[in-house]
Amino acid sequence: PSGPLATASEAAALTPERVDLAELRSVSSYTAVSLSALLTGRSQEGSRDEILRSANLFDVARAARSSRDERYTVLYVSAQSETVFEAKDVRASTDRFVTIESTLGRDIDDAEIVTLPIDANATSELERALREVSSPVFAVLHLAGTHAPYFVDEKNAPFRPFSHVVTWSGMPELHNAYRNAIVAQDREVARALRAFAE
Numbered sequence: 001p002s003g004p005l006a007t008a009s010e011a012a013a014l015t016p017e018r019v020d021l022a023e024l025r026s027v028s029s030y031t032a033v034s035l036s037a038l039l040t041g042r043s044q045e046g047s048r049d050e051i052l053r054s055a056n057l058f059d060v061a062r063a064a065r066s067s068r069d070e071r072y073t074v075l076y077v078s079a080q081s082e083t084v085f086e087a088k089d090v091r092a093s094t095d096r097f098v099t100i101e102s103t104l105g106r107d108i109d110d111a112e113i114v115t116l117p118i119d120a121n122a123t124s125e126l127e128r129a130l131r132e133v134s135s136p137v138f139a140v141l142h143l144a145g146t147h148a149p150y151f152v153d154e155k156n157a158p159f160r161p162f163s164h165v166v167t168w169s170g171m172p173e174l175h176n177a178y179r180n181a182i183v184a185q186d187r188e189v190a191r192a193l194r195a196f197a198e
Contacts, residue, residue: 010190
C-alpha cells in the first residue's frame with residue numbers, strides 16, 4: 001500500500017485498520033472453480049450435484065437479519081460474465097444481479113477486456129444500486145481488470161514500460177502491466193468503499 005511499488009494506496013488509505021494478508025492462495029487457476037469454492041465454502045472435489053445443491057453466500061445473506069430484524073438487500077455487481085457461475089440459479093438468490101453483459105447490453109469478447117474499463121463500469125453500477133436500495137445491504141463487487149491481459153489506464157500507469165504481450169524477454173513489461181492493472185482496480189475498490197460508506 002505504500003512506497004515506490006505501491007499498487008493499492010487508495011483503498012489502504014480508506015481502511016487504516018484493515019488486516020493486510022501477506023500471502024494468498026487460490027484453490028484453482030480457473031475463476032469459476034475458485035468462485036464456487038468462495039461462495040459455497042466447499043472444496044470443489046466432491047460430487048458436482050451435491051456442490052450445486054449447496055447453499056451459497058447469497059443464500060446466507062438473504063436468510064440473515066439485521067439487528068433491527070430487517071432482511072438484507074443482496075447485490076451482486078460484476079465485471080465478469082454470468083457464465084462464471086456453474087450454478088444457474090445464483091441470480092434468484094440476489095435482489096440485483098449485474099454482470100458485464102447487462103452493463104454493456106451485449107456479450108463481450110475476451111480481447112475487448114484490455115480496452116474497456118469494465119471494472120469502472122461495474123463500480124458505477126454498484127454506486128447506482130447502493131443509491132437505489134435501503135439498508136441493510138450485503139454487496140459483492142466482482143472485478144476482473146487484473147485478469148490477463150490486464151486493463152491499464154494509460155493516464156494513470158506509474159509502472160513503465162508495460163506491455164500486454166507474453167514473451168520470456170518481455171516479462172518485466174508484462175509484470176508492469178499487471179501492477180498497473182492493480183493500480184486501476186485499487187481506484188475502483190476505493191470508489192466502491194466510499195459509495196458503500198455513504
